Amino acid sequence: MIVLAVDVEKQLGTFKVNVRFEAVGGAIALFGPSGSGKTSLVNMVAGLLEPDRGIIALDDTVLFDAGRNIDVPPHKRRIGYVFQEGRLFPHLSVRQNLDYGRRMNGQPRDQNEFDRIAALLDIGQLLDRRPRMLSGGERQRVAVGRALLMRPRLLLLDEPLASLDAGHKREILPYLVRLRDEAKVPIVYVSHMPAEVRRIATEVVLLNDGKVVATGGLDLLKDADTDLL
Amino acid sequence: MLGLTPEEWTAVELSLRISIVATVCALPFGIALGWLLARKQFWGKTLLDGIVFLPLVLPPVVTGYLLLIWFGRRGPVGEFLYDWFGIVLSFRWTGAALSCGVMGFPLMVRPIRLALEAIDRKLEDAASTLGANNLRVFLTVTLPLALPGVIAGVVLCFARALGEFGATITFVSNIPGETQTISAAIYTLTQIPGGDAEAGKLVLISILLAFAALVASEWLSRRAAIRFHGE
Numbered sequence: 001m002i003v004l005a006v007d008v009e010k011q012l013g014t015f016k017v018n019v020r021f022e023a024v025g026g027a028i029a030l031f032g033p034s035g036s037g038k039t040s041l042v043n044m045v046a047g048l049l050e051p052d053r054g055i056i057a058l059d060d061t062v063l064f065d066a067g068r069n070i071d072v073p074p075h076k077r078r079i080g081y082v083f084q085e086g087r088l089f090p091h092l093s094v095r096q097n098l099d100y101g102r103r104m105n106g107q108p109r110d111q112n113e114f115d116r117i118a119a120l121l122d123i124g125q126l127l128d129r130r131p132r133m134l135s136g137g138e139r140q141r142v143a144v145g146r147a148l149l150m151r152p153r154l155l156l157l158d159e160p161l162a163s164l165d166a167g168h169k170r171e172i173l174p175y176l177v178r179l180r181d182e183a184k185v186p187i188v189y190v191s192h193m194p195a196e197v198r199r200i201a202t203e204v205v206l207l208n209d210g211k212v213v214a215t216g217g218l219d220l221l222k223d224a225d226t227d228l229l
Numbered sequence: 230m231l232g233l234t235p236e237e238w239t240a241v242e243l244s245l246r247i248s249i250v251a252t253v254c255a256l257p258f259g260i261a262l263g264w265l266l267a268r269k270q271f272w273g274k275t276l277l278d279g280i281v282f283l284p285l286v287l288p289p290v291v292t293g294y295l296l297l298i299w300f301g302r303r304g305p306v307g308e309f310l311y312d313w314f315g316i317v318l319s320f321r322w323t324g325a326a327l328s329c330g331v332m333g334f335p336l337m338v339r340p341i342r343l344a345l346e347a348i349d350r351k352l353e354d355a356a357s358t359l360g361a362n363n364l365r366v367f368l369t370v371t372l373p374l375a376l377p378g379v380i381a382g383v384v385l386c387f388a389r390a391l392g393e394f395g396a397t398i399t400f401v402s403n404i405p406g407e408t409q410t411i412s413a414a415i416y417t418l419t420q421i422p423g424g425d426a427e428a429g430k431l432v433l434i435s436i437l438l439a440f441a442a443l444v445a446s447e448w449l450s451r452r453a454a455i456r457f458h459g460e
Contacts, residue, residue, distance in 0.1 A: 048354050074357040075366075087355040091373045091456065100369075104360035150359050 001026050002154060002186040008044055008054030008064075017041060017210040025203040027180050030190045031221065032207030038190045039084075041207070042156045045188070046081045047074035058154060075104070080147030080155040080185070084162050086139045088131035094142050095127040101150025114149065120182060121145045121175055137168035141175060148183055155179075158190045169196075176200055194221045233430055239406050240414040241434055247322055247410060248390035251330035255337055255386055260372075260379065263341030284396070285335040293399025296328055300400070324401040325408045329393040333386035340385065344378020345371065376453045384446035391438060411435055 007020040017037040030038045043049035045056055047063065050071060056064040058079075063072045080101075088097050098114065118124040121141040131139060140160050147155055157176070161169045177199060180187055189200050197204065197218075204220045206213040214220055233241070265271075266278060284292045300307040301319045310316040318324035348371060356366045372379070394412040401408040403417060415431045418424035 046358050048358070073362075074354070075360050075362050077358075078360070079358060081355070081358040083351070083355060085351075087351055089352060089356070089370060100356070101359040104356070104365060146359065
């Protein structure tokens with residue numbers, strides 16, 4: 001369970017993100033149509049995009065506060081981020097990709113944890129391959145494993161299924177559900193697909209045109225299906 | 230071997246030593262400058278870009294002359310280096326390494342800069358969310374991905390250093406055993422009646438060295454490509 005409190009403004013060209021919400025839970029969905037500012041918002045939570053003003057806080061840690069000049073750099077936020085396109089390091093093997101976060105954070109090697117995550121995501125047989133040799137679905141599973149193995153306090157999943165075809169989507173969804181139930185890491189799940197959100201999230205923040213439309217439970221999606229998509 | 234005189238072997242050995250030292254010393258600057266030009270916007274960037282590439286377009290004699298003015302014993306930089314560190318560059322092999330490094334530098338910076346510009350910055354973002362600070366992002370993601378460009382820059386700089394003549398002879402003269410490289414030795418031999426045969430042997434060595442450098446670079450960049458981008 002986490003408390004994610006966001007109150008930020010960011011001008012991006014002619015588009016303005018002006019978002020304010022507080023979400024409590026283990027699996028929060030940021031839901032809205034393409035171009036509603038979801039990715040900009042998670043980039044701000046991860047520290048990759050600096051808001052023009054506002055506050056971002058995770059539980060009792062302030063990650064960003066323009067007024068107090070606080071801006072924790074991304075490498076100190078300990079927020080795992082699974083990108084739409086995976087972004088595995090092409091020059092490293094799957095094993096080295098998975099190990100990257102642990103090495104950078106100076107954590108001791110923990111073979112049990114490594115094996116547990118590899119088994120959870122079913123990627124144990126891919127360890128010696130290069131990212132280029134993986135299918136789209138395998139790549140996303142490795143990306144999830146890489147983010148999990150840095151022991152994040154929050155996992156951001158930005159449309160992790162968007163680049164996959166229908167078959168691979170079906171392949172990955174069960175892993176994400178397992179992730180939510182077994183990994184015990186709070187998740188922020190970004191998507192514009194109600195079906196995905198329904199399977200994974202418990203809380204929903206509804207976004208449209210750079211603003212929060214509503215915050216609540218999964219029942220929000222019923223109206224959203226017709227309104228937004 | 231090859232019927233070379235000891236003096237000629239000295240020239241070969243000097244050429245290699247000067248080129249290697251020039252390339253190794255230029256590399257950190259080449260990477261730093263390539264990164265600066267690829268990634269940063271700052272006042273005077275166009276000017277800096279121009280200065281770096283100047284040795285490529287200036288007559289080498291002019292570059293050598295400027296080095297002599299600045300790095301000679303009485304030049305502003307040369308005097309400083311001698312007074313504070315006891316380093317003498319003029320008429321020494323170290324001076325030859327400097328002039329070769331300066332001449333090869335633009336050829337080193339260019340491929341490094343292009344390689345850095347081609348890197349997907351999103352991979353660097355991913356690395357930082359995984360806990361890598363800026364330096365570690367650079368060392369573990371940026372530099373390895375730019376390695377083919379770095380290798381190309383090293384080989385071009387080395388080859389240019391090996392063939393350098395004009396700037397070197399102007400700055401440090403043509404002293405056998407100290408600053409007489411293969412090129413300078415060939416030049417000297419061609420000035421002596423009947424020196425053609427001796428010069429021919431050095432020419433052959435020159436061709437062999439250049440060829441070896443090319444083969445080595447091909448091999449290295451292919452290995453790097455396989456290693457970093459999958460078979």
